[in-house]
Amino acid sequence: MITIDKLQKSYGKLQVLDNVNTSIRTGKVTVLIGPNGSGKSTLIKCILGLVKPSSGDIKVNDVSVSSNYNYRKDIGYVPQYGHFPENLLVKDVFNLVLNLRNGTGHPSYGIDKPFDLTTELKKKIYSLSGGTRQKLSANLAFMFNPQIYICDEPTAGLDPIAARTFKQYIQQMREEDKTILLSSHVLSEVEHFADDIIFICEGRLKYNGPLTELKIQTNESTLEDSIAKLME
Amino acid sequence: MFKLINKITFYGIKDLLRSRWIIVYFIVLCMITEGMFRFSGHSLKALSGMVSVTIFLVPLISIIFATIYYYNSRNFIELMLTQPISRKSVYIGLVSGLSFSLSLCFIFAISIPVLWRFSMLSGYWNILFLLIFIGVMLTLTFICLAFWVSISNEDKGRGLGISLLLWLTMAVVYDGLVLMVVILFQDYPLEKPMIVLMFSNPIDLARVLILLKIDVSALLGYTGAVFKSFFSSNFAQITSLLSLVAWVLFPFYFSMKKFKKIDF
Amino acid sequence: MRILRYVLFFILFIFLQSHSATYEIKSTHSKSDLKSSIINSKPHDTIIVHEGIYHETNIEVMHPLTIRGQGKAVIDGQGKDQIFKITSDSVTIENLTINGSGVSYIKDNAAILVEESKFCTVQNNILNDNFFAIYLSKSSNCIVKGNEITGNAISESSSGNGIHAWYCKNIEIYDNKVSNHRDGIYFEFVKNSQIKNNLSSGNLRYGLHFMFSDSCTYKMNTFKNNGAGVAVMYSKYVDMIENRFILNQGSSSYGLLLKEISDSKIINNSFKNNTVAIYIEASNRIQVDGNDIVENGWAMKVMSNSLDNFITRNNFISNSFQISTNGRNNNSTFSENYWSDYSGYDLDRDGYGDVPFRPVSLFAIEVEKRPQSIILLHSIFVNIISTVEKIIPTITPETLIDDKPAMDIIYDNN
Numbered sequence: 066m067i068t069i070d071k072l073q074k075s076y077g078k079l080q081v082l083d084n085v086n087t088s089i090r091t092g093k094v095t096v097l098i099g100p101n102g103s104g105k106s107t108l109i110k111c112i113l114g115l116v117k118p119s120s121g122d123i124k125v126n127d128v129s130v131s132s133n134y135n136y137r138k139d140i141g142y143v144p145q146y147g148h149f150p151e152n153l154l155v156k157d158v159f160n161l162v163l164n165l166r167n168g169t170g171h172p173s174y175g176i177d178k179p180f181d182l183t184t185e186l187k188k189k190i191y192s193l194s195g196g197t198r199q200k201l202s203a204n205l206a207f208m209f210n211p212q213i214y215i216c217d218e219p220t221a222g223l224d225p226i227a228a229r230t231f232k233q234y235i236q237q238m239r240e241e242d243k244t245i246l247l248s249s250h251v252l253s254e255v256e257h258f259a260d261d262i263i264f265i266c267e268g269r270l271k272y273n274g275p276l277t278e279l280k281i282q283t284n285e286s287t288l289e290d291s292i293a294k295l296m297e
Numbered sequence: 298m299f300k301l302i303n304k305i306t307f308y309g310i311k312d313l314l315r316s317r318w319i320i321v322y323f324i325v326l327c328m329i330t331e332g333m334f335r336f337s338g339h340s341l342k343a344l345s346g347m348v349s350v351t352i353f354l355v356p357l358i359s360i361i362f363a364t365i366y367y368y369n370s371r372n373f374i375e376l377m378l379t380q381p382i383s384r385k386s387v388y389i390g391l392v393s394g395l396s397f398s399l400s401l402c403f404i405f406a407i408s409i410p411v412l413w414r415f416s417m418l419s420g421y422w423n424i425l426f427l428l429i430f431i432g433v434m435l436t437l438t439f440i441c442l443a444f445w446v447s448i449s450n451e452d453k454g455r456g457l458g459i460s461l462l463l464w465l466t467m468a469v470v471y472d473g474l475v476l477m478v479v480i481l482f483q484d485y486p487l488e489k490p491m492i493v494l495m496f497s498n499p500i501d502l503a504r505v506l507i508l509l510k511i512d513v514s515a516l517l518g519y520t521g522a523v524f525k526s527f528f529s530s531n532f533a534q535i536t537s538l539l540s541l542v543a544w545v546l547f548p549f550y551f552s553m554k555k556f557k558k559i560d561f
Numbered sequence: 562m563r564i565l566r567y568v569l570f571f572i573l574f575i576f577l578q579s580h581s582a583t584y585e586i587k588s589t590h591s592k593s594d595l596k597s598s599i600i601n602s603k604p605h606d607t608i609i610v611h612e613g614i615y616h617e618t619n620i621e622v623m624h625p626l627t628i629r630g631q632g633k634a635v636i637d638g639q640g641k642d643q644i645f646k647i648t649s650d651s652v653t654i655e656n657l658t659i660n661g662s663g664v665s666y667i668k669d670n671a672a673i674l675v676e677e678s679k680f681c682t683v684q685n686n687i688l689n690d691n692f693f694a695i696y697l698s699k700s701s702n703c704i705v706k707g708n709e710i711t712g713n714a715i716s717e718s719s720s721g722n723g724i725h726a727w728y729c730k731n732i733e734i735y736d737n738k739v740s741n742h743r744d745g746i747y748f749e750f751v752k753n754s755q756i757k758n759n760l761s762s763g764n765l766r767y768g769l770h771f772m773f774s775d776s777c778t779y780k781m782n783t784f785k786n787n788g789a790g791v792a793v794m795y796s797k798y799v800d801m802i803e804n805r806f807i808l809n810q811g812s813s814s815y816g817l818l819l820k821e822i823s824d825s826k827i828i829n830n831s832f833k834n835n836t837v838a839i840y841i842e843a844s845n846r847i848q849v850d851g852n853d854i855v856e857n858g859w860a861m862k863v864m865s866n867s868l869d870n871f872i873t874r875n876n877f878i879s880n881s882f883q884i885s886t887n888g889r890n891n892n893s894t895f896s897e898n899y900w901s902d903y904s905g906y907d908l909d910r911d912g913y914g915d916v917p918f919r920p921v922s923l924f925a926i927e928v929e930k931r932p933q934s935i936i937l938l939h940s941i942f943v944n945i946i947s948t949v950e951k952i953i954p955t956i957t958p959e960t961l962i963d964d965k966p967a968m969d970i971i972y973d974n975n
C-alpha cells in the first residue's frame with residue numbers, strides 16, 4: 066500500500082505536481098497514464114525518494130519515505146531511462162547491486178529473469194542497445210523478489226516478444242499478490258493489466274479509480290475515448 | 298551503514314585507481330618532487346618549492362578531478378539511490394573513495410622521491426609531515442568544494458566552469474585583493490583583519506601554517522605586536538591546524554546537506 | 562745585540578723565579594686573608610686560593626701577581642660592589658670561580674676590572690651572575706682566555722656586559738663562552754685586537770657590540786640566539802672571518818649589523834636562521850666573500866647609502882628574501898654568487914648562468930614599504946607578480962643584479 070498525500074512538486078516556477086492525493090492498492094496493478102510531461106515520472110521518482118517533494122507526504126506500507134530509505138528494500142524499480150556506470154560490464158552491475166544489497170538474493174536469479182542476459186554479461190554498459198538496457202533495468206528490479214514493482218514505461222524500448230515476456234511476468238507477479246505501479250502510453254497494455262488507473266494531466270490528478278469505473282464515469286466504450294474526454 | 302559506506306568507498310577507490318588521470322597526476326607530482334630534490338641541492342629549498350607546488354596544484358587538480366568525477370558518477374549515484382541505501386551513505390562513500398585515492402596519490406608522490414634521500418631530510422622531517430598534512434587537507438577541502446559546486450549545478454560544463462572560477466578566486470584573486478586591502482588601508486591597524494582574512498581561505502591558511510615553520514625568521518622581523526605574538530605562539534599553530542580541519546568539515550557537511558535535498 | 566737581550570732576559574727570569582714566593586690561602590682562614598696576602602706579597606708572587614667559598618669584595622691588586630684557584634675556589638661578592646680591581650701590569654687571575662659583582666646604576670661593578678694595565682691575563686675562570694664580568698679599561702696587551710661567563714640579565718638597564726673593553730689596544734680574547742649578559746662582548750675604542758673562537762649566546766642585546774674600534778679581527782666565533790645579533794659600527798679595517806651567526810631572530814635583530822664601517826672584510830662566515838643575516842648601512846668598500854647565508858628571513862639588507870661594496874662568491878640559499886634595499890640606487894657589486902632561486906641556464910658551461918639574476922624581488926620592496934604584507938609571502942599571486950617583475954623590472958633597482966650567478970653551490974668556503 067502506497068499513499069500519497071497532498072503531494073506538490075515544482076522545479077523553480079514550474080509546478081510539476083499539484084496537490085496529488087491517491088493510494089496504490091496492495092496486490093493490484095495500478096497504471097499511471099497522462100500526456101508527455103504531465104508528471105508521471107516525477108511522481109514515481111518521488112515515491113522512490115529520487116525526487117524530493119516540495120510538500121506533502123508519501124507513505125509506503127505506512128512508513129514515510131522522506132525520512133527513510135529501508136522501504137526501498139521492498140521495491141523493484143524499472144526506470145524510464147536506466148542509469149548505470151558506463152564502463153562497467155553487465156556482470157559487474159549485477160554484482161555491484163547484489164553487493165550493495167548485502168548479497169540477499171542470488172545472481173543467477175537476476176540474469177535470466179525476466180530476460181535472459183547470459184550472452185550480454187561480458188559487455189560494457191555503454192555498448193548496450195537501448196532495449197538491452199531496459200532489460201537490464203527490469204532484471205535488476207526483479208532480482209530481489211520485491212513486494213512492490215514500480216515501472217516507468219517498462220516496455221517502451223522493448224521488441225514485441227520481449228514486451229510480451231515482460232507483460233507475462235507482470236501478470237505472474239500480480240497473481241503472487243504483489244503491488245504493481247506502471248506508467249504507460251500503450252493503451253492496449255493498460256487495458257490488459259490495469260486494475261486501477263491514475264490519470265494525471267499537467268500535474269493534476271484527473272482520474273483515480275478502477276479501470277471499469279473510468280469507462281462508466283466518462284460514458285465511453287473505449288479507453289481511448291474516455292481519456293480524450295477527460296482531457297477536454 | 299558503515300559497512301555500506303566502506304563498500305562504496307572501496308568501489309570508488311578501485312574505480313579511481315584504474316583511472317588514467319589519477320596515474321598521470323601521480324607521475325607528474327612524483328616527477329616534480331624528484332626534480333625539486335635533485336636540482337635544488339638543498340632540502341629546505343626543495344621543500345619550500347614543494348610547498349608552492351602543493352598550494353598551486355593540489356587544490357586545482359582536486360577540484361577539477363572531483364567535479365568531473367561527480368558528474369561521471371551520476372549514473373552510479375542514481376543506481377545506488379534506487380537501492381535501499383541512504384543518501385548520506387552514498388555521499389560519504391563517494392567523497393571518501395575520492396579522498397582516499399587522491400590523498401594516497403599525493404602522499405606517495407611526495408614520499409617516494411624522499412625515501413631514497415633519507416639522510417638529506419634530517420632536521421626537516423617536521424616540515425615534510427606538515428607539507429603532507431596540508432596537501433591532504435587541501436585535497437579534502439577541494440574535493441568537498443567540488444562536490445558542493447557539482448551538486449548545485451546539474452550541467453557538467455557549467456559545474457566545471459564554476460569550479461575553476463572558485464579555484465582561481467581562492468588561489469590567486471583572493472590574495473590580490475588582500476594585497477589591495479593592504480595598500481589601500483596601509484595607515485590603519487590591519488593585523489587582526491589580515492589574520493582573519495588568512496583564516497578565511499584554506500589555501501592561505503595552509504600557506505601561513507608552512508610559513509610559520511619555514512619563514513619564521515622573516516616573520517619575526519615584523520614589528521607589529523599582533524602578528525608577532527601570533528607568529529611566535531603555539532596557539533597560532535594549533536588554531537591554524539584546527540581551522541584547516543574545519544575547512545574540510547564545513548564544505549563536507551554543507552554539500553552533504555545539499556546532496557540530501559536535490560532531485561535526480 | 563739581540564742575543565744579549567735574550568740572555569739578560571733569561572737571567573732576569575731566573576732571578577725573579579728564585580725570589581718569588583707562593584702563598585696558600587684556605588677558606589678556614591680569616592676573612593681578610595686573601596686581601597692581606599695580596600698586600601703582603603711581593604711582585605710576581607703567586608697566591609693559590611684553595612677550594613672553598615670566600616666572601617670578598619673590592620680586592621685590589623696593585624703589583625704584578627698571579628692569583629690562582631685550586632679546586633673549586635669561589636670568590637663571592639654577594640651582589641655587592643666590585644670584586645677584583647687590577648691596577649698593575651702583569652697580573653694573572655686564573656682558575657677561580659667569581660660570582661656576584663653588584664648591580665649598580667652609577668658604577669660599572671665587575672668581577673674582574675683591569676684598569677690602565679698591561680700584560681694581564683684572565684683565564685680559565687668561571688664567572689657567574691656578575692653585573693659586568695671582565696672589564697678592561699684603558700689597558701693593553703692583555704689576554705682573556707677560556708673563561709666561562711654566565712650572567713643573569715633580565716633587563717638591559719640592570720645588566721652589564723660579559724667581556725667589556727674600553728680604550729684598549731692589542732687585546733686577545735679567545736676560547737671564552739659568554740651568555741646571559743647585556744652584550745656578550747663589548748668593544749669601544751679598541752685597536753689592533755683579536756676576538757677568536759668564542760661562543761656568545763643568549764645575551765639580551767648583542768652577542769658582540771663593536772664600536773669605534775679600528776683594525777680588529779674577529780674570527781671563528783659563534784654568535785647564537787642573541788637579542789639583536791652582532792653590531793659593528795663606526796669602524797675601519799675590521800676583519801670578520803669564519804664566524805657563525807645563528808638564530809638571531811626578532812624585529813630589530815641581525816646576524817650582523819654594519820653601520821658606518823669601511824674597508825672591512827666579511828669572509829667565509831656562515832649565517833643561518835637570522836631575521837636579517839647582514840644589514841649594511843652607510844658602509845663603504847666592504848668585501849663580502851665566500852659566506853654561506855642560509856635559511857634567513859633576509860639574506861642581506863643593503864641600504865642605498867652604502868657604496869662600493871663587493872658581494873662575491875657567497876651562497877644565498879633558501880632565504881625568505883635574498884636582498885632588500887630602500888631605494889632604486891645601488892652602488893655595490895654583486896657577482897659570482899650562488900642564488901638558490903636562480904632559474905637561468907648555462908649554455909656555455911662555464912659554471913655561471915647566462916642570464917643575470919635580480920636578487921631583489923618586487924615583493925621584498927613591497928614588504929619594505931608595508932611590512933604587514935609579509936603574510937602573503939609565497940602566495941601564488943605574489944609569485945606571479947614577482948616573476949613578471951623579474952622579466953620586466955619597473956620598481957626594483959635596475960643595477961642591482963648579479964651578472965654572473967653561479968650555477969652550483971660554492972663548496973670551497975669554510
Ligand SMILES: Nc1ncnc2c1ncn2[C@@H]1O[C@H](COP(=O)(O)OP(=O)(O)OP(=O)(O)O)[C@@H](O)[C@H]1O
Nearest residue numbers: 076081099100101102103104105106107108145560
Ligand atoms: N530535473 C528537472 N528540472 C526541471 N524540470 C523538470 C525536471 N525533471 C522534469 N522536469 C519537468 O517536469 C515535468 C514533468 O516531467 P516528467 O518526466 O515527470 O513527465 P512524464 O509525465 O514522465 O513525461 P513522459 O511521458 O514524457 O515520460 C516536465 O515538464 C519536465 O520538463
Ligand SMILES: [Mg+2]
Nearest residue numbers: 105106107145
Ligand atoms: Mg516519464
